[in-house]
Amino acid sequence: MTASDLQSGLAIKVDSMALRGVVCALPTQVVKNQTLAAQFGEKEVNDVIKMIGVHERRLAPPHQTAADLSQAAADRLLDELGWARDTVDALIFVTQTPDYTLPASACALQARLGLKRSCAAFDVNLGCSGYVYGLWLAGKLLDGRAIKRVLLLAGETPSKITDPSDRSTAMLFGDGGSASAIEFDAGAAPAHFVLGSDGAGERHLMIPSGRYKPYLGDDARLEGRDPTCLFMDGGEIFNFTLSNIPQLVSDTLETAGKTREQVDAFLFHQANTFMLKHIIKKAKLAPERAPINMDRYGNTSCVSIPLLLVDKCPQVQSAPQTVAMFGFGVGYSWSGAVLDLPVLAVNRLIEV
Structure with a gap:
């Protein structure tokens, strides 16, 4: 390296890092920005839509968090890959909207996903650059001995931290979660x-x-x-x-x-x-x-x-x-x- x-x-x-699969999980609620015309004015909404290009977004209900969405993605990914839960050696959770101030959501996700107690788990407080940083971190962790498989979760629920009366953010952000399976492979490019x-x-x-x-x-x-x-x-x-x-x-x-x-x-x-x-x-x-x-x-x-x-x-x-x-x-x-x-x-x- x-x-x-x-x-x-x-x-x-x-070296030796292979991405095996990705699953993204979205909330079912679809919110169309055009429905905000009563709040902001039709011309203002149309101007924002034209500039930022967002016509609709997915918003999580109050009880659903970034960790919940990412957990659902991880469960589906592990099942479809056929990875046994006790073969995951590390879990990284990238988010700026964790479940709690503490403990780290990654630690809670280790238990919720049924991963082994010897699985390293930690949060990364990064936003827009976070997924690529997470891939790099996963690659750094892989050594082919103690750590052969890493589960990278990236999830965010910006709707919970935006002001619904702020035109610059209220029509821009959407919620979602993801899980990526990364494995040591000596033959990987x-x-x-x-x-x-x-x-x-x-x-x-x-x-x-x-x-x-x-x-x-x-x-x-x-x-x-x-x-x-x-x-x-x-x-x-x-x-x-x-x-x-x-x-x-x-x-x-x-x-x-x-x-x-x-x-x-x-x-x-x-x-x-x-x-x-x-x-x-x-x-x-x-x-x-x-x-x-x-x-x-x-x-x-x-x-x-x-x-x-x-x-x-x-x-x-x-x-x-x-x-x-x-x-x-x-x-x-x-x-x-x-x-x-x-x-x-x-x-x-x-x-x-």
């Missing part, structure tokens, strides 16, 4: 990652209050807002993304030794359709190789990349594919990966 610094982040090669962060952007996408650092009322952008709900400065996020992600695409491809034509699918975090189209154009990618599905699901944070895989890439179950993945946003944090995927035994979307 080697690592080096690039303009956009730390480049890392991971190397996976390549580029990871980076810039905490100078922390205040542009955040929940200002509600944990342990008191909000001092020192940000004029938050006047009249509930500081315990999600705040997003869309302009700052847009500028950060266009300034950094095209370079991330180039650096990740260079690290992997791949041309744009050698990649079957470019899977971007589904942040904003207008923004994504700009990134695809600036990165000189063929639009047909960079699918977008946020019109039906919205921005699902760390779930958006696996959701693209199961929703828009059925070919991964019939032939090996080279896939590039790019997460970016809250933190600021960003991540890129290029994986030569074997044929996936499971690639499924379910409702719960």
Whole structure:
């Protein structure tokens, strides 16, 4: 495993990691943004839909959490793969909406899924970049001895932390959960990652209050807002993304030794359709190789990349594919990966 610094982040090669299957679980409730016209005004709603590209989203009911959705995905994945529960050596849960402040939801999920007590389990508090970070962490854990199988869960319920009266977020985010099965395979093609962060952007996408650092009322952008709900400065996020992600695409491809034509699918975090189209154009990618599905699901944070895989890439179950993945946003944090995927035994979307 080697690592080096690039303009956009730390480049890392991971050997012996094979992705075997992915399942995403969505709530059954579908909310169409057009139904919010009575609240925000028809013109305003149409303008937002045109800009962000979200027509409908899935919202979890009050009793359903990100851990619940991810557990349902994991149960289905393990059953369809035929993995015995006592063969999972580690569980990673990526989320910013855990069940509790403590304990870690991953520990609870270990028991709920019936995994062995010797299974390592921990949460990762990352959002938009979290799925790719999770893949990297899983690859780092695999050693072919103590840890041969890792279950990566990524789940988010942004609906529980958004202010329904905030037009900038109320029509953007959707809920979901996912599970990915990752296994040690000495013959697997190397996976390549580029990871980076810039905490100078922390205040542009955040929940200002509600944990342990008191909000001092020192940000004029938050006047009249509930500081315990999600705040997003869309302009700052847009500028950060266009300034950094095209370079991330180039650096990740260079690290992997791949041309744009050698990649079957470019899977971007589904942040904003207008923004994504700009990134695809600036990165000189063929639009047909960079699918977008946020019109039906919205921005699902760390779930958006696996959701693209199961929703828009059925070919991964019939032939090996080279896939590039790019997460970016809250933190600021960003991540890129290029994986030569074997044929996936499971690639499924379910409702719960």
